[in-house]
Amino acid sequence: EAGVTQFPSHSVIEKGQTVTLRCDPISGHDNLYWYRRVMGKEIKFLLHFVKESKQDESGMPNNRFLAERTGGTYSTLKVQPAELEDSGVYFCASTGGGGNTEAFFGQGTRLTVV
């Protein structure tokens, strides 16, 4: 069974540009989460999808970040326009729900804004 996959693994963009990160959760997992880790700090929650609906987006930093999950399968996280402080590793995770709290994480996308 394929795990959570993220694309790209690494992205370097200039300040002001747009970047779109993609996450493919484990097949059948209704719950999809985005997290971010900034340079040696804790992994912070960004948002939570249940199927195609945003359940909780309280961790989204600002309106430059837009997450979508059309059809309840894969999700994208777009940053537009990117700022220097957006640099970090963006992790996606999925769970099957029903009390399963052990989230499965993707390998992360390392975003560097220069």
Added chain:
Amino acid sequence: DQQVKQNSPSLSVQEGRISILNCDYTNSMFDYFLWYKKYPAEGPTFLISISSIKDKNEDGRFTVFLNKSAKHLSLHIVPSQPGDSAVYFCAAIYFGNEKLTFGTGTRLTIIP
């Protein structure tokens, strides 16, 4: 306001000895705690968890202890092996709020 804290950024332990990683939390609503292990360039992988109704959970070489009154949990690895070298994250969650709240991580290095 950091609700989950790992005050030791790094820890070095001799191979074969016990590794003890500590975690403190401030939110008394947390009722489920998890440890994740992370290798470089990989995502965190689930290691072991404990419910707040228990004070100990064991899985092979890994044991997690929970002290609710002190809002403290610890992960014991015994015996430590070189493959245990990684960053360990403590995380917490509570019923009705499914997002994980992570600590900053502890880098464990096992010395052969």
